[in-house]
Amino acid sequence: MQDTEFDKRIKELMDEHLEMPAEGSWDNLLLSLNKRKRAKVLYFRRATYTSVAVAASLLLLLVLGKESPVPSTIDNPVKQNVIANFATEKQIIVPVEAPVIKVGTVKKHKIAVAVKETSGNDAPASTLVADNMISKGDGTNTTKPAEEKAVQPSAADNRKFKPYEFEKESQVRKFTKELFYSLSTNLSPSMYSKSINMLSVALGYQNDFVPINLMETVQPQSVSDTKYAMPLSFGVQAQYPVNANFSVGAGLSYSLLVSHYQQFSYNRRLDIQQSLHYLGIPVNAYYSLLQNNKFKVYVSGGFMLEKGLIACYRTTDNGIKRFESVAISGVQFSLAAGLGVEFKMNKEAGIYFDPALAYYFNCDQPENIRSAQPLQYKFELGMRFHL
Amino acid sequence: MNATSREYSTEIELLEACVNQDQRAQRTLYELYSPRMLTLCIRYIGERERARDVLHDGFITVFEKIGSYNASGSFEGWLRRIFVNTALMSLRKGDVLKYSEDLTMVEREVTVDSSVLGNISSKELLKLIATMPAGFRTVFNMYAIEGFSHQEIAKEMNISEGSSRSQLSRARIWLQERIGERY
Numbered sequence: 001m002q003d004t005e006f007d008k009r010i011k012e013l014m015d016e017h018l019e020m021p022a023e024g025s026w027d028n029l030l031l032s033l034n035k036r037k038r039a040k041v042l043y044f045r046r047a048t049y050t051s052v053a054v055a056a057s058l059l060l061l062l063v064l065g066k067e068s069p070v071p072s073t074i075d076n077p078v079k080q081n082v083i084a085n086f087a088t089e090k091q092i093i094v095p096v097e098a099p100v101i102k103v104g105t106v107k108k109h110k111i112a113v114a115v116k117e118t119s120g121n122d123a124p125a126s127t128l129v130a131d132n133m134i135s136k137g138d139g140t141n142t143t144k145p146a147e148e149k150a151v152q153p154s155a156a157d158n159r160k161f162k163p164y165e166f167e168k169e170s171q172v173r174k175f176t177k178e179l180f181y182s183l184s185t186n187l188s189p190s191m192y193s194k195s196i197n198m199l200s201v202a203l204g205y206q207n208d209f210v211p212i213n214l215m216e217t218v219q220p221q222s223v224s225d226t227k228y229a230m231p232l233s234f235g236v237q238a239q240y241p242v243n244a245n246f247s248v249g250a251g252l253s254y255s256l257l258v259s260h261y262q263q264f265s266y267n268r269r270l271d272i273q274q275s276l277h278y279l280g281i282p283v284n285a286y287y288s289l290l291q292n293n294k295f296k297v298y299v300s301g302g303f304m305l306e307k308g309l310i311a312c313y314r315t316t317d318n319g320i321k322r323f324e325s326v327a328i329s330g331v332q333f334s335l336a337a338g339l340g341v342e343f344k345m346n347k348e349a350g351i352y353f354d355p356a357l358a359y360y361f362n363c364d365q366p367e368n369i370r371s372a373q374p375l376q377y378k379f380e381l382g383m384r385f386h387l
Numbered sequence: 388m389n390a391t392s393r394e395y396s397t398e399i400e401l402l403e404a405c406v407n408q409d410q411r412a413q414r415t416l417y418e419l420y421s422p423r424m425l426t427l428c429i430r431y432i433g434e435r436e437r438a439r440d441v442l443h444d445g446f447i448t449v450f451e452k453i454g455s456y457n458a459s460g461s462f463e464g465w466l467r468r469i470f471v472n473t474a475l476m477s478l479r480k481g482d483v484l485k486y487s488e489d490l491t492m493v494e495r496e497v498t499v500d501s502s503v504l505g506n507i508s509s510k511e512l513l514k515l516i517a518t519m520p521a522g523f524r525t526v527f528n529m530y531a532i533e534g535f536s537h538q539e540i541a542k543e544m545n546i547s548e549g550s551s552r553s554q555l556s557r558a559r560i561w562l563q564e565r566i567g568e569r570y
């Protein structure tokens with residue numbers, strides 16, 4: 001018999017053979033399809049939240065990261081002029097009535113302030129000379145660079161000199177500059193599910209450990225299935241450095257905890273999706289282990305108090321859909337510790353990654369992933385602004 | 388189409404409903420093709436239980452990718468390709484193909500009386516194929532039943548074309564010997 005004939009005959013026999021799938025295989029397939037559909041929706045939602053958080057962080061970075069030549073706190077009638085002078089670099093504005101120019105030494109901004117001689121009239125200080133340019137007060141309106149001719153104000157001049165309060169301002173700025181602000185997205189990669197089926201309950205086994213020989217003979221009847229999705233948080237935090245290595249921080253954090261519960265029986269199918277919304281105050285301490293211009297490695301530890309805002313329930317009971325929301329009483333307390341790294345993008349901003357272990361205490365909160373799995377591994381990702 | 392697909396007058400209508408995730412249409416499609424696809428899975432996998440898992444995974448892929456079927460070829464051909472791929476993936480996962488024999492020479496020929504194949508039932512033949520060594524079985528299925536070329540088989544199984552040819556010959560001999568022993 002030729003090989004081709006042999007193959008052809010085998011193919012014919014196999015094509016005409018129909019092997020029937022096991023009973024209930026369609027139901028299992030349908031269940032899997034529905035689960036995947038729900039998982040897709042959930043992942044889409046999570047991706048949306050994360051994208052919004054990242055976009056918001058970048059937007060904030062753009063807004064805060066813009067370097068302004070003039071401190072924004074200057075609220076002066078001539079602010080516009082100052083800006084104009086900086087814009088046109090070495091251009092000089094000539095005083096209207098040939099004023100005497102006094103130079104106010106300012107540490108950082110090097111801005112000379114022109115004040116009109118107080119000769120009885122209250123005309124406002126109308127002229128500023130920017131940066132290193134100065135106008136002589138001899139009535140000739142000649143100008144020379146400050147480096148060439150340093151003008152030393154006399155004692156009398158000093159009395160009249162009314163410099164803009166840069167010193168005070170720089171002090172204020174010195175204090176605020178030390179604070180860090182951070183925007184964070186927190187993803188805890190914990191997913192947990194708990195299935196109870198009649199077979200496993202009866203035999204005292206967990207679902208995955210039903211002996212194979214029993215699985216062959218008995219079709220387990222699933223009665224409940226609980227799944228907890230990944231918790232998701234967004235937050236802002238202010239950090240104050242106590243010294244070069246040690247800092248403390250406190251902030252505000254929003255968390256979303258989603259759980260899904262299904263119950264099947266012969267005459268009932270119950271499907272509940274629970275969404276818990278929490279607002280928390282995290283208080284943390286940070287100790288820097290290693291830092292340079294590009295990155296910083298630190299350990300962190302702290303606690304968080306969270307107040308449940310609302311619990312939302314979407315229920316489908318034998319096809320009848322219902323939505324309700326209830327208030328959450330009590331407060332959730334947790335402790336966390338971790339190791340973090342911050343990559344500095346520039347002097348004012350950095351991206352940080354802060355993996356941590358958190359423990360959630362039993363505080364009589366609605367059933368959620370934290371009560372099912374109190375020890376959680378968290379991934380905090382965010383941006384830190386040094387302002 | 389059989390009785391289960393009365394609601395859909397044409398295959399295109401049924402497929403369109405499946406693209407729209409109509410569960411009734413999905414069930415109809417499943418009932419229509421699952422017996423043939425389960426046979427295919429058993430042919431490739433060998434074990435019935437694992438074959439059922441492959442059937443399950445294959446149909447999930449079918450329902451998720453059904454929108455990408457462009458009707459240029461037969462739907463059953465497209466379906467078979469998905470199930471063959473799923474079965475091969477399952478075999479690769481279990482490292483079954485990795486350890487398949489790499490034979491280069493076929494030294495003997497076995498001749499089978501053509502009437503013998505007339506006596507064997509499709510069920511018995513399926514049992515025999517299922518007990519074949521994994522490497523032989525895969526090449527034999529892909530070449531003799533699905534109609535893949537040796538080049539395609541070599542690419543799919545990550546073996547040489549020569550190895551594919553030799554495994555096919557060995558598979559034929561193996562099968563002919565077993566059939567000869569029984570009938």
